[in-house]
Amino acid sequence: MTVLESLQPREVLSFFETLAGIPRGSGNEERVAEWVVRFARERGLEAVKDDMHCVLVRKPGQGGLEDAPPLILHGHLDMVCEKEEGVSIDFENDPIRLVVEGDYITADGTSLGADNGIGVSYILALLDSKDIPHPPLEAVLTAMEEKGKYGAGRFDTSQLTGKRMIDFNWITDKEILAGCSGDVTMTIDVPAQWEDAPATHPEARLLKVRGLAGGHCEFDIHLERANALLVLARVLTRALDELDVRIADPTGGAQNNAIPADAQVVLALRPEDVAGVEEVVARVQGELEREYERADPGIRLELEPAEQPERVFSAEAGARLARLVSLVPNGVISWNLAVPGRVETSNNLGTIRTTDDGARLMSTITSALTSRKHEVFDRVRALAALAGGGVGVEQYGLDAPEFAYEPDSPLLKVASEAYRDVIGEEPEVEVSQCSLELGIFSNTLGLDTISIGTELHDLHNPKETVSHRSVAKVWPLVREVVGRLGR
Structure with missing residues (x-):
């Protein structure tokens, strides 16, 4: 029995546990990128990896949305590797040891990699699904986000045809991120x-x-x-x-x-x-x-x-x-x-x-x-x-560059309506002081962009945690949002 086997949703957390077993500190993403390419090709999906170990996976639409405009999904493969004093680990080769403490998943004396492993796991679950309606997907998983956003800066955005993007690199399920800083x-x-x-x-x-x-x-x-x-x-x-x-x-x-x-x-x-x-x-x-x-x-x-x-x-x-x-x-x-x-x-x-x-x-x-x-x-x-x-x-x-807030964003409107229907509450719309890769893609391609998050704490820290109850709350929202993007 694996550490997370008893937790739901299995279709997301199983991928998170797999990612925890693959060393993927910034600059050490080759193995995880190769794993993603194999995962995609085993499912008959198109997948390419560039020299920076960024991965692009394409999946046709399904569930009646085959002819809808493409949707870009975004996350980053790398993590920050921090450890407590006295903890012995080789981040270049050793897996992250997961621990469940009540409602939270943490790691044994090290950073967890939920930033952005949970976001990538939602994307992998969508790519793996056979029954979730969604438009054609272009999943972009970047490398070295945590170290100068080097991978995104070198990624060939001309490969992308979508004009809408959902990012999953946010830290709370109470908000939809609609703007952020640059760095x-x-x-x-x-x-x-x-x-x-x-x-x-x-x-x-x-x-x-x-x-x-x-x-x-x-x-x-x-x-x-x-x-x-x-x-x-x-x-x-x-x-x-x-x-x-x-x-x-x-x-x-x-x-x-x-x-x-x-x-x-x-x-x-x-x-x-x-x-x-x-x-x-x-x-x-x-x-x-x-x-x-x-x-x-x-x-x-x-x-x-x-x-x-x-x-x-x-x-x-x-x-x-x-x-x-x-x-x-x-x-x-x-x-x-x-x-x-x-x-x-x-x-x-x-x-x-x-x-x-x-x-x-x-x-x-x-x-x-x-x-x-x-x-x-x-x-x-x-x-x-x-x-x-x-x-x-x-x-x-x-x-x-910064990711500018667009209050009239059609994608933000769809996601907010889905949030109300699925969660039963009004989402907060956040413009954050943090810097993500959203401005890189949005500004270059003129994308309509949002980010959906999960409850994370103590990022870049050996105390890092993710709420598995939050994952169970967010996953139905993700499925509902992509299923509404038929136009």
């Missing part, structure tokens, strides 16, 4: 000016930032949670200002669009500076406990013995990296005055990795206004120019 991701490369670890610095310590809540860079950005990279830079800046410290191997964060919950760096020290570093760490720990008592109460700094690194950043390059990280705009930048209570523009400094040349940061700017998004990008470029030392800033992936 752009950047890399910031900081040269290390590598030097051999000096003989005067034989002591080494590993400085770790742990215990942070993390979260989604759009849905959680306004919660004022700590950013592990900024915390790390704060400690480094204090230590570099007061002591003769060299750094090596900075790393932190899981992905550009997840608020980083952990970070670490190796410190090469003179023996006489060890006590000073310990004092700096203790001082900053006390400050953080007071500052994040409500927003991130688990935050902690750890300092432990480490092997002396073979090479370190030069003193100048180490200070440049720490100060640059401290100054990159992060968090909420402006609020949306047209949609009260919504963030208009934000930035998430998501990851740092050691490279052959030094360190690379990845950061994602999200905004309801393209011009404001580009203004923040320009500010980071200006900061890099002032930093000097060969610091470079480049766009990574797609400059994804």
Whole structure:
């Protein structure tokens, strides 16, 4: 018996369980894309996969809607891979271990992949169905959505003939999403000016930032949670200002669009500076406990013995990296005055990795206004120019446009009427601060677009959950909406 076998609807959750068994972190979608192609061809459906591992599946209409205008279905194959401290998993090869806790499905110590595995499962169930009336379907399953929307940016949209699109990458069953922000991701490369670890610095310590809540860079950005990279830079800046410290191997964060919950760096020290570093760490720990008592109460700094690194950043390059990280705009930048209570523009400094040349940061700017998004990008470029030392800033992936709200959308009208008839309530129509791939397709093809969601919590986080009762609530709505699209 499988973990989800006793839950309904089986025609959806069985696919979700299958997807959980296929590693599919961003950039590792080849196996899941190949599985989707096999699934489709076994059912006699046309399926193609591109070089980015995006998949397009076509299915003829059925149930009297064979001659209706085509409908595009959209979801993304990849997931954000996060894990709790102490959990052993190889996200490149190991499956996600599912757990049922009451009304919710979660994972054993890792992110779940319900974002967007549940949405993809609705699409697979429609493609698999033989008795659900629907128009001809063009199912687009993109790759690397969670990492710069790279797959959608490279997808050949000329293959699509539909003028209506339903996306399934939304997070609640109480709303129909009818508008959202756009985003752009950047890399910031900081040269290390590598030097051999000096003989005067034989002591080494590993400085770790742990215990942070993390979260989604759009849905959680306004919660004022700590950013592990900024915390790390704060400690480094204090230590570099007061002591003769060299750094090596900075790393932190899981992905550009997840608020980083952990970070670490190796410190090469003179023996006489060890006590000073310990004092700096203790001082900053006390400050953080007071500052994040409500927003991130688990935050902690750890300092432990480490092997002396073979090479370190030069003193100048180490200070440049720490100060640059401290100054990159992060968090909420402006609020949306047209949609009260919504963030208009934000930035998430998501990851740092050691490279052959030094360190690379990845950061994602999200905004309801393209011009404001580009203004923040320009500010980071200006900061890099002032930093000097060969610091470079480049766009990574797609400059994804916002998806503009169209209140007179025919598809929104059909979906709202179906929601009232199936759910028995009036749906909320949401214009969100998040950035999805909807603007990429809608703006390019002039599509009438909506997104239908399921109750998800703690996205991009080891606490991620999906309500299986919500899946059971949404699946009849999905069937009803596609069955009404005969014109």
